[in-house]
Amino acid sequence: MEKIIQNGDSILIVFDEKRRWIVQVKEGEKFHTNKGFINFDDVIGKPYGCQIQGSKQLDFLIFAPTPADLLFKTFRQTQIIYPKDAGMIIVLTGIGPGSQVVEAGAGSGGLTSMLAYFVRPDGKIYSYEMREEFLKKAQKNITRVGLDKFVEFRNKNILDGIEEKNMDSIILDLPNPWEVVPLTRSALKSGGFFASFSPQISQVQNTVSALREYNFGDIRTYELLMRSWEITKMKSRPETQMIGHTGFLTFARKKSDIETRE
Amino acid sequence: MEKIIQNGDSILIVFDEKRRWIVQVKEGEKFHTNKGFINFDDVIGKPYGCQIQGSKQLDFLIFAPTPADLLFKTFRQTQIIYPKDAGMIIVLTGIGPGSQVVEAGAGSGGLTSMLAYFVRPDGKIYSYEMREEFLKKAQKNITRVGLDKFVEFRNKNILDGIEEKNMDSIILDLPNPWEVVPLTRSALKSGGFFASFSPQISQVQNTVSALREYNFGDIRTYELLMRSWEITKMKSRPETQMIGHTGFLTFARKKSDIETRE
């Protein structure tokens, strides 16, 4: 039996790889794109996976949004974490069902909502964001995709202190992650994960130094490059344009306090 | 409060980025590495995140294994899915809590156990593996890490038919994924994900052709390159050696049957 699209659902509209939108279905309204508009009334009652013709006789596919779509499309303004990087964070830290995670900063909530998706049904994301306008946007975005009960927001600078204890992971997307490192020891459980995303190599150097100083182990820094391929039966080639850099990912695990010899 | 290591636990022993092992703690026994051996009795009762000295006065860290570790270290023999690729699969398909997933082939269970980790507590992995010796190894490995109740194995060739219906995703790591494509339509829910990992570009070409023929949409092929960096306070550089290729990832979503016009 196919799941049917209802009024109020958050849906993913796909024109092609680049043109895709997450929107909320609103009875009687239209959604405008530069490839023509769609009537939401054409979508309501159809199964997910359906194909809809827009006003310019072009086809759009309608799907349920995935974590990667949340990352990219709900919250375009401040996005810097790409699916390749988010996937690496998820798999290396094991943020999954039940995980307790501190995140800073929330930005407009892209990574927050993705993390929330994976910690269901009994995990929690504690998300720090000091800029009130971003916090509001993040809250609205996460509510819209129905993940708000897995997120607790903190409208404060994480440098003023981390309230949580015994966290499984702390994920930082901040300009100065190394300043946060000293605060993470009291928040993380022993063996818990520190992960940080930074575009500049000097940020990475400072962060790794702080991690070494504050008794973290298994410290590793990676960068991921993603190439899209155009594939046809006979002709195949990588796409010409590529994102050459998003940021460096640094991972570390908290050593037990009994190992700390400062 | 720190979690304490107990007899029978599956632990991750870390010497450095390359030398890391998942083993089961066995009272009174030793674990031998080329950096000296560890007495399990030194580990039992210590907190996770502790540092243990081996027989050669070298330090080892003890952690709980993460999904990336499961992928790499439990099941070395047939491993081909790397964390970068697995993370992309997880994030693009949204395999998470509650997901119903068909996987083929299980190999020695690396990806199987990782998928099982993410679909807890109420999802399920249906894992096809026709080679009995691999099936047994996969079952043993997954039981050892306590994820067996989230996996149902099928000792058969997936080309002989997929029993499941209404699946969220189908993940293939097979030499001939394109032959499986026709069978996936009846197994996937509308909007459900097809994902395939293939080292050869011709495998990708055949698979993408089959996906187009069998009415899949949002078809995309990626490759990911991962570089490790050596980071110190003053000197930083990418590592000289790198894995230049693991495989290509192809993703697609099933269009609704009402769209099928064959």
Place this chain on the structure above:
Amino acid sequence: MEKIIQNGDSILIVFDEKRRWIVQVKEGEKFHTNKGFINFDDVIGKPYGCQIQGSKQLDFLIFAPTPADLLFKTFRQTQIIYPKDAGMIIVLTGIGPGSQVVEAGAGSGGLTSMLAYFVRPDGKIYSYEMREEFLKKAQKNITRVGLDKFVEFRNKNILDGIEEKNMDSIILDLPNPWEVVPLTRSALKSGGFFASFSPQISQVQNTVSALREYNFGDIRTYELLMRSWEITKMKSRPETQMIGHTGFLTFARKKSDIETRE
């Protein structure tokens, strides 16, 4: 003593990495850019390496063009060979002073003029281009940079036969290089180089098959990725945008005829 810019010289005008032009100095005239115009009269009599202020009070640097600039900037229309790829061709085939080289197709002469630069003073490029409008453009471009006496153009399809014998190298930038392979044996000296640039992997497959069939040895295929970095004293990072693919380079060397056993 500094070399002085004269009327009629071909100069390189550099605004930044992306905005750079090769133009001929013309007394009394202006050169217009989207960053303002330059009076050539301000340039004449200045040393190479000088800095000129344009009409918008922005600075431009004036240099002698290099091979990489010839590749990129004289002949924008059909350019597909990038400096990274051209450099690899030069270094792997050893096209240098005195080399005798067949090239097809000339396009608008970018690679032709670069090859001509390196074979001075006594080598020669035999350049095939069947499309007359491109041939004329290539001739004009190469004359403008003063390299015309090192190039002999052939206004014909190379598939109709290669006139030259005992060539050091044959360089192909054509849609169907594999069709040319059989013709290259009679044109190349023993041990001579075949090099081909192709965007599609199927082109590479066909070419490599033909090279094996026609008794070439040391067959190799590479791709090169180039990343630009933004460097400052404290902050450094790769640039976000990158060319993810230009083409694959295939190299081979002709085995001696006495080795041919067909």
Place this chain on the structure above:
Amino acid sequence: MEKIIQNGDSILIVFDEKRRWIVQVKEGEKFHTNKGFINFDDVIGKPYGCQIQGSKQLDFLIFAPTPADLLFKTFRQTQIIYPKDAGMIIVLTGIGPGSQVVEAGAGSGGLTSMLAYFVRPDGKIYSYEMREEFLKKAQKNITRVGLDKFVEFRNKNILDGIEEKNMDSIILDLPNPWEVVPLTRSALKSGGFFASFSPQISQVQNTVSALREYNFGDIRTYELLMRSWEITKMKSRPETQMIGHTGFLTFARKKSDIETRE
């Protein structure tokens, strides 16, 4: 007419992409490899491009060495410049027939001999190497391949002063290239090229700072990644192992002294 191999020639022996050697042909002697030995007497009198069977019934190809081979194979001990990087240097700086070039340090002469190859017949490489044992090795290597008359060695630390004036290019492969920058202004002609190869990002940062301070323009930093592909008629894929990092290339051009405002 095919060129014939003679006693005393420097030849390239190719087993496969990785196993290749430059050796001097010596009548009556053998060359030993881990794939069996070759009798030089089997090679003498054969044409270049010939195929020779070794003692283990395995085939070897015999070619004339190219610049890329010189780089890699004559002088294995201290090699760090790869063909991809050397090609970029050649093409961006235009080191070609007649160029006057300062190089430091010579190491065992790999890059020196490659540069010498391209500046024939009337250019010159002035190569600084303070370590006498390397200098001797470099001299021997370059003499062996017949390029010694295009190289003048300086057995001194380049930091003690550059004797040359009006150079076209200065190429540095040193741990501390930024210290050399102030000395290069008096040695380079106006518009001349500075190029430096450094593995560490901090070396690049220091060098770029010095170049800005000492009035260089068109400053650019690149890194190149090279992937080898395995190509067959039906199956093609990048090779698993790859060199992930050799070094960063920094290029700059000297602005005219009349622009210097220190």
